[in-house]
Amino acid sequence: xxxxxxxxxxxxxxxxxxxxxxxxxxxxxxxxxxxxxxxxxxxxxxxxxxxxxxxxxxxxxxxxxxxxxxxxxxxxxxxxxxxxxxxxxxxxxxxxxxxxxxxxxxxxxxxxxxxxxxxxxxxxxxxxxxxxxxxxxxxxxxxxxxxxxxxxxxxxxxxxxxxxxxxxxxxxxxxxxxxxxxxxxxxxxxxxxxxxxxxxxxxxxxxxxxxxxxxxxxxxxxxxxxxxxxxxxxxxxxxxxxxxxxxxxxxxxxxxxxxxxxxxxxxxxxxxxxxxxxxxxxxxxxxxxxxxxxxxxxxxxxxxxxxxxxxxx
Amino acid sequence: xxxxxxxxxxxxxxxxxxxxxxxxxxxxxxxxxxxxxxxxxxxxxxxxxxxxxxxxxxxxxxxxxxxxxxxxxxxxxxxxxxxxxxxxxxxxxxxxxxxxxxxxxxxxxxxxxxxxxxxxxxxxxxxxxxxxxx
Numbered sequence: 001x002x003x004x005x006x007x008x009x010x011x012x013x014x015x016x017x018x019x020x021x022x023x024x025x026x027x028x029x030x031x032x033x034x035x036x037x038x039x040x041x042x043x044x045x046x047x048x049x050x051x052x053x054x055x056x057x058x059x060x061x062x063x064x065x066x067x068x069x070x071x072x073x074x075x076x077x078x079x080x081x082x083x084x085x086x087x088x089x090x091x092x093x094x095x096x097x098x099x100x101x102x103x104x105x106x107x108x109x110x111x112x113x114x115x116x117x118x119x120x121x122x123x124x125x126x127x128x129x130x131x132x133x134x135x136x137x138x139x140x141x142x143x144x145x146x147x148x149x150x151x152x153x154x155x156x157x158x159x160x161x162x163x164x165x166x167x168x169x170x171x172x173x174x175x176x177x178x179x180x181x182x183x184x185x186x187x188x189x190x191x192x193x194x195x196x197x198x199x200x201x202x203x204x205x206x207x208x209x210x211x212x213x214x215x216x217x218x219x220x221x222x223x224x225x226x227x228x229x230x231x232x233x234x235x236x237x238x239x240x241x242x243x244x245x246x247x248x249x250x251x252x253x254x255x256x257x258x259x260x261x262x263x264x265x266x267x268x269x270x271x272x273x274x275x276x277x278x279x280x281x282x283x284x285x286x287x288x289x290x291x292x293x294x295x296x297x298x299x300x301x302x303x304x305x306x307x308x309x310x311x312x313x
Numbered sequence: 314x315x316x317x318x319x320x321x322x323x324x325x326x327x328x329x330x331x332x333x334x335x336x337x338x339x340x341x342x343x344x345x346x347x348x349x350x351x352x353x354x355x356x357x358x359x360x361x362x363x364x365x366x367x368x369x370x371x372x373x374x375x376x377x378x379x380x381x382x383x384x385x386x387x388x389x390x391x392x393x394x395x396x397x398x399x400x401x402x403x404x405x406x407x408x409x410x411x412x413x414x415x416x417x418x419x420x421x422x423x424x425x426x427x428x429x430x431x432x433x434x435x436x437x438x439x440x441x442x443x444x445x446x447x
Contacts, residue, residue, distance in 0.1 A: 013398065016369035020446070024317045087318070088343035094364065095353030101363035108367055112348050114318075 004035035047157025052145025075131030119150030329379035341432035375405035
């Protein structure tokens with residue numbers, strides 16, 4: 001029996017194994033993903049992003065609890081950084097959520113970024129698909145601790161939570177481009193610390209500065225102390241409100257289409273490059289082309305155009 | 314393309330609250346290029362086995378300083394078998410008397426490292442003995 005068939009029958013080890021194959025880029029994994037794809041698209045995907053130490057894992061732990069109390073099955077993808085030096089990683093997000101390890105309604109998977117920029121790993125979207133096909137009602141994706149520019153999560157998640165903490169910066173930080181543009185909900189965590197009100201106010205002002213049409217979603221700012229579960233009910237309410245918003249007027253469908261467009265172009269780029277490159281590599285032409293460009297015998301634009309002319313008809 | 318990364322679970326079962334040793338080993342594994350899933354303190358054998366399965370690790374490393382090793386090691390080994398994951402090897406270390414080691418190995422623990430073992434020795438042992446799951 002294929003891994004995909006086993007997964008659809010509820011085999012946990014098969015699911016964990018396929019995630020491994022996907023993460024390691026094993027050739028057979030794609031065939032299994034193809035078999036699972038028709039069974040995906042049912043899970044609601046919640047992204048949790050923000051700077052290191054903001055409390056993303058603790059918040060995720062509490063969200064698991066909240067969704068479980070509504071009898072929903074919860075999948076979690078938690079991404080931590082891979083060392084650019086050794087290729088190793090310490091994946092420690094589970095420390096905050098491992099009380100759920102024995103709950104059959106919860107499946108948590110840790111991933112290393114493995115050199116991928118953007119806040120996720122190369123495999124993250126496929127791992128989300130596997131959890132989706134396993135029948136998870138909600139999948140929470142926790143990104144690596146992000147700075148300002150790692151915004152890939154918006155293309156994965158339906159609802160993106162940007163988790164901030166008091167004291168990180170002034171109101172100018174709040175109007176810079178980057179992760180503060182992607183929040184569907186802003187969370188000021190550790191709100192029992194001094195200056196929490198100011199952080200929340202800065203974020204609200206930033207949100208208000210953007211012009212929106214009357215029916216457009218206006219990101220709320222929610223204050224939480226995740227460790228004490230303070231503010232969690234309000235947060236879950238806002239997640240549900242955003243879901244209701246997306247479900248209206250075919251927004252969810254447009255979101256899926258946008259996501260699919262991204263995924264399709266990414267794959268096309270990847271595959272086209274791999275195919276063309278492996279052919280010119282097999283013909284042993286790469287070295288010659290590189291030398292010719294370096295010696296200014298040919299410019300890189302013409303070099304690429306010539307390859308495309310001869311290999312894509 | 315398909316070069317497999319070794320994934321190891323480092324876990325602290327039972328009630329002792331000291332994880333300096335576990336952290337040092339985890340860090341050595343990271344520097345050796347392995348992916349380490351760390352559970353944090355005070356895990357039950359059930360949590361450890363659940364985690365090992367969900368994370369599809371190549372081995373479970375237990376660190377035990379509490380003296381409960383004769384109970385906890387075999388419990389994890391047996392639970393893995395019960396859950397159909399008996400192929401995941403278990404090894405570990407901690408404050409464990411030499412006299413207890415043969416019994417633990419008999420119970421299915423692959424190797425035991427005692428205090429004073431250098432991290433290089435442990436890393437080399439992992440490289441020689443633990444292979445990525447097929």
